[in-house]
Amino acid sequence: MTKITAIIPTLNEEIHIADAIQSVGFADEIIVIDSYSTDKTLEIAEEFNVKIIKRKFDDFSSQKNYAIGKATHSWIYILDADERVTPEVEKEILEAVKKPKDLVGFYVRRSFYFANQKINYCGWQRDKVIRLFLKEDCKYTGVVHETISASGEIGFLKNKIDHFGYRNYDHFIAKIHHYAALKASELHKQGKRVNLFHLLIKPPARFFIHYIIRLGFLDGFAGLILAKTLAYSVLTRYIKLWLLNKGIKEN
Numbered sequence: 001m002t003k004i005t006a007i008i009p010t011l012n013e014e015i016h017i018a019d020a021i022q023s024v025g026f027a028d029e030i031i032v033i034d035s036y037s038t039d040k041t042l043e044i045a046e047e048f049n050v051k052i053i054k055r056k057f058d059d060f061s062s063q064k065n066y067a068i069g070k071a072t073h074s075w076i077y078i079l080d081a082d083e084r085v086t087p088e089v090e091k092e093i094l095e096a097v098k099k100p101k102d103l104v105g106f107y108v109r110r111s112f113y114f115a116n117q118k119i120n121y122c123g124w125q126r127d128k129v130i131r132l133f134l135k136e137d138c139k140y141t142g143v144v145h146e147t148i149s150a151s152g153e154i155g156f157l158k159n160k161i162d163h164f165g166y167r168n169y170d171h172f173i174a175k176i177h178h179y180a181a182l183k184a185s186e187l188h189k190q191g192k193r194v195n196l197f198h199l200l201i202k203p204p205a206r207f208f209i210h211y212i213i214r215l216g217f218l219d220g221f222a223g224l225i226l227a228k229t230l231a232y233s234v235l236t237r238y239i240k241l242w243l244l245n246k247g248i249k250e251n
Contacts, residue, residue, distance in 0.1 A: 005071035013081035061140035088159040104152030105133030122216035184240035207231035
């Protein structure tokens with residue numbers, strides 16, 4: 001029988017961790033890789049039959065690749081703590097690993113929620129990520145929006161998992177600053193410099209893409225908030241890069 005290791009990266013996910021673990025209860029092994037949470041994440045995780053690994057966070061790819069290296073089984077399912085595997089996707093996963101048809105991984109689509117409202121547009125209607133894969137053939141690359149580098153063909157699961165990415169606006173802003181700092185650091189190491197195009201053109205362009213081209217206006221007020229905040233995320237990234245260019249590090 002083909003076995004699966006589910007991996008859940010965490011940092012202060014006490015709100016999500018119990019539901020996340022339960023949603024991958026079909027896995028033969030569950031690993032929680034934690035970046036030294038200061039809330040009750042690990043206390044809650046210890047109530048379940050999971051393996052807990054503590055590792056200082058450096059970047060998303062390194063964190064996930066480290067956990068993959070600790071997995072007992074070849075098939076890996078990566079679950080962010082704010083995601084939930086639905087019963088329909090669980091059934092697909094179990095069938096996929098039995099009959100992979102020479103595929104080394106599978107994309108899964110996500111239904112995105114903001115403050116408990118399902119977002120149907122704003123760019124998330126096409127959201128997909130590789131979550132199920134063979135560890136021998138796939139590896140994470142990239143610092144912020146990490147992606148899978150695969151040495152074979154990737155298939156698709158038909159159904160969607162649920163993604164509760166931003167539980168409220170403060171959480172949204174906190175994530176934006178975290179991701180912006182990581183991306184700015186990556187760009188700075190690559191020798192990138194900030195110019196007026198980055199500060200004056202790219203943020204409103206991002207708003208236009210999400211609100212108009214990707215139909216965010218059809219999501220009502222939530223779509224407007226998301227589009228404006230995503231534009232702000234671009235501005236924040238380049239402000240942080242500008243500070244790094246000047247040799248100024250934020251606390």
